[in-house]
Amino acid sequence: MAKFGKKYQEAAKLVEAGKAYDLVEAVEVVKKTATAKFDETVDVAVRLGVNPKYADQQVRGAVVLPHGTGKTKKVLVFAKGDKVAEAEAAGADYVGSDEFVTKIKEGWFDFDVTVATPDMMGVVGRLGRILGPRGLMPNPKLGTVTMDLTKAVKEIKAGKVEYRTDKAGNVHVPIGKASFESEKLVQNLQTLLDTLVKVKPAAAKGQYMRNITISTTMGPAVTVNTNFKAVKAE
Known part of the structure; x- marks a missing residue:
């Protein structure tokens, strides 16, 4: 003991x-x-x-x-079009699409929470085996698969x-x-x-x-x- x-x-x-x-x-x-x-x-x-x-x-x-x-979380958002600007304005640390799929597959994990718009889940799904076991996969139940990126990012940043x-x-x-x-x-x-x-x-x-x-x-x-x-x- x-x-x-x-x-x-x-x-x-x-x-x-x-x-x-x-x-x-x-x-x-x-x-x-x-x-x-x-x-x-x-x-x-x-x-x-x-x-x-x-x-x-x-x-x-x-x-x-x-x-x-007491800890500020780094937020990665998968989005495209005008949703990119919305996520950035809300305070997301990283916003993008395929380029982050590549980075994560190469071993990059400088983020604490992943958020995605529903139309990006096909892209994010390619990372299921990597993000899933780490508890980083976006999930509608947790409010991390949403069109309301402003609310999602601000709530995560707020605690x-x-x-x-x-x-x-x-x-x-x-x-x-x-x-x-x-x-x-x-x-x-x-x-x-x-x-x-x-x-x-x-x-x-x-x-x-x-x-x-x-x-x-x-x-x-x-x-x-x-x-x-x-x-x-x-």
């Missing part, structure tokens, strides 16, 4: 074993555990009562966090994050940086959890929110009370 460093052990002492904290308290404790020399990311892990083996129990989508994640269940039914999402004010982290966390509740699959049985933890990049996990509705974000 890996031995945790001294800083981690000191941070772990701040977390009360077996306690499920409310949102505000959990965020405050997590901020105290951030002792690294860099600005650590605050991550949320939610275990849902779903069986992702079944298509009708998969949870996947995207949500715009009110205060962003839109994707969520999806892994094979065990867990969702992992970054909600900001340890340097964020507590209130902003709480509101981001509340927005994410409220969204997950709204998209609960009808086929999911039993308790839906099984476990919620938040942690910094290098810190211990803090358990959040699954009855988080008691906290209202202002």
Whole structure:
């Protein structure tokens, strides 16, 4: 078993074993555990009562966090005609067509999100085997296959994050940086959890929110009370 460093052990002492904290308290404790020399990311892990083996129990989508994640994402847009200018005006980092297919096939990946207009999906489809496994394939469910490039690009730049269940039914999402004010982290966390509740699959049985933890990049996990509705974000 890996031995945790001294800083981690000191941070772990701040977390009360077996306690499920409310949102505000959990965020405050997590901020105290951030002792690294860099600005650590605050991550949320939610275990849902779903069986992702079944298509009708998969949870996947995207949500715009009110205060962003503290990381600016680079956006690649596949578009042509007047949509090129629209994407550029919205703040896309790269806009084009076949030339980016070639670059990506040669190993270029200097982007975080791919957006495409529906008429470009034939072009993007040639990259399915490369983009798919990396989670970079545009998807209508995530709002990344759309004619409204202005909205798509601006939401991504503002702090839109994707969520999806892994094979065990867990969702992992970054909600900001340890340097964020507590209130902003709480509101981001509340927005994410409220969204997950709204998209609960009808086929999911039993308790839906099984476990919620938040942690910094290098810190211990803090358990959040699954009855988080008691906290209202202002």
